[in-house]
Amino acid sequence: MEQTRQLSFGKAINEALVQAMELSPDVAVWGQIVDYKAGVFGTTTGLVERFGAERVQDFPVSEAAMTSAAIGAALTGLRPVLVHQRLDFMIYSLDAIVNWMSLWRFKSNGHSSLPVTIRAVVGKGWGQGPQHSKSLHAWFAHLPGIRVAMPATAYDAKGLLLESILGQNPSVIIEHRSLFSMIDHVPEVPYRVRFGHALVRRPGTDVTLVAIGAMVPVALRVAQMLEKESVSVEVVDPRTVSPLDRETLCRSVAKTRRLVVADPAWRSGSVAAEVIASVVEMIGDQLKSKPSRVCLPDSHTPMSSALEAKYYPSDDVVADVVRCVCR
């Protein structure tokens, strides 16, 4: 590993916000307690001191009004970034997202776009329970007009956030809290990670393991584990689930001819289902075995750590599914 600039996922988000605000005076960061020293898990720390209270605004506990206000502010040329400490609170603003934001460009006949970024943090572990842990990326990916990013590395967390803030479309960025301490190479310059560009995180030849968000580090460990059993796993990270880079996914599966999807969300109606359906539609005749998915059970999240251990698929569970598909 060459010596490069290393930053945590959380600090990379903070750096993206600082740089976006430096690059454009129209960028504003809104959310509950974004203007306190602690920031939101450190991601908003230092912003208010640097950019002032006009651009970094604490909001009333009114997510619906905040999201609606972001739509209106975007019409005047602002580029608001909304911060939700938990995605679950963002659900108060579903009307603004579903009935207004997602269809704004469509209904304007392409004349008016909304550069609004919604950051939503998803909890995992330490008893987060059913109201602090839902990763609803499939919901938002289902909506036309909204783009959905699922950064799995500090590098992507920064690049996707910058791309979203300075882009033209409304985006939801789902950040898995369990990734915030992860360290990765993060260049200092403001750089972009384009939406709809999947990345092969680890090349392999026997099976494609598509891993989403927090499942990426799991998939990488599983690939390492299975290498010892002479199973060569190719790990592909879609990075954004809307748009979904079906070409890159299919290119990988066309090579390995086997597919497993690891998605940290409920099984039914999941992005994992969409990945499998897309691959089967496009190159299903080339598959050597039935594709499979590793998801959360179709159940809400338990609080007890004993049950959390059952609820979230472990490395061993993922490895078993991959072994099965390769058998």
Added chain:
Amino acid sequence: MTELNHETILKQGRYHNLSIQGVDPKLVQALHRFMVRLRRNQQAMIKEYHPADQMRCPLHFCVGQEAVPAALSVILQPEDYLFSHHRSQGYFLAKGAPMRALFAEVYGRETGANGGKAGSQDISMSSVNFYSGAILSGAVAISVGVALGLQHKKLPRVVVAGFGESATDEGVFWEAVNLAAIRRLPIVFACENNRYSTFSPMFKRRTRESVHEQAAAFGIETRALFGNDVVAVHSALAEAVQRARTGGGPTLVEAFTYRWNGHVGPEDDDYIGYRPKAELDFWKANDPIELLEEKMRPAGLASESSNAQLIAEIDKEIAEAFAFAKNSAFPTEPDWEAINYDPTTPLADRLLRDVESGVFNHAQADAIPGPY
């Protein structure tokens, strides 16, 4: 003073307080002209809707509710913003958007304000800062966001959010009022209280039959008035807009008015029996156009011949708008992706760098749950 609401207004009988004394005759004529134009427009659409069935979208007519849009039509400047509810046509015209773009839109044609994507209840025209929507309270909250943006950019512009009293049943409405209040935003909340949410009267939905008292509790200025007195409506809204423009913060103006026609479509829905006939008769007897004309006539500002000339001009415009719509082509199938997502990223292209991402750190720290 008696609390102003639909019940107390009904008890007062015919309204006689409209006064044009001291009002610029040009303003009076402009208000009158707009109301007649809107009324003729609505009547023409109602007449044409069936049996032709070429306007194949829901239309919510506003006959009887012409005063608020008329007032706004002379108050708002081109760079100001106006948001409307689903009963949008008066507001669309009030913001100076062309009638032909409205007609072509409801006919689903390429030349419509939104190329036939939106229809009457979602119509918008960003070039004149006009927006509407059928999910009613959302537009009010979005208006507050525009006001926040204007404040942020220190622009001397204002936003008017037009809505019906039913929009205030939703929680987000009050979140929006609160936000406008604490930030002292340049916004006017223009409430047309027509008493009914489709068929359901406000007294079934709330303990009080008005909005302004509750709004005042949030710490904003409020005014309540008889909404068919266009001169009074103009005066209240003009004052509110001026307050917003000069940094005085938000105002809610509640104008009590009434729709003559059914909730949606050209037919009456009174066979359902949701509102008393006497109530409808009261409001028809308090026609906002007639209330104004009866004061204009003795002042020499309106006569039978001047009205006939005005109507002839307006009907010509309406006939042209119909012809424009009917002669316009239907839209061709769009690029469904490009109509939903902007394919360009001009700012990101200019400000962000492309860097090599190949040095991904495979030996990343494990994903560790945080302390909570």
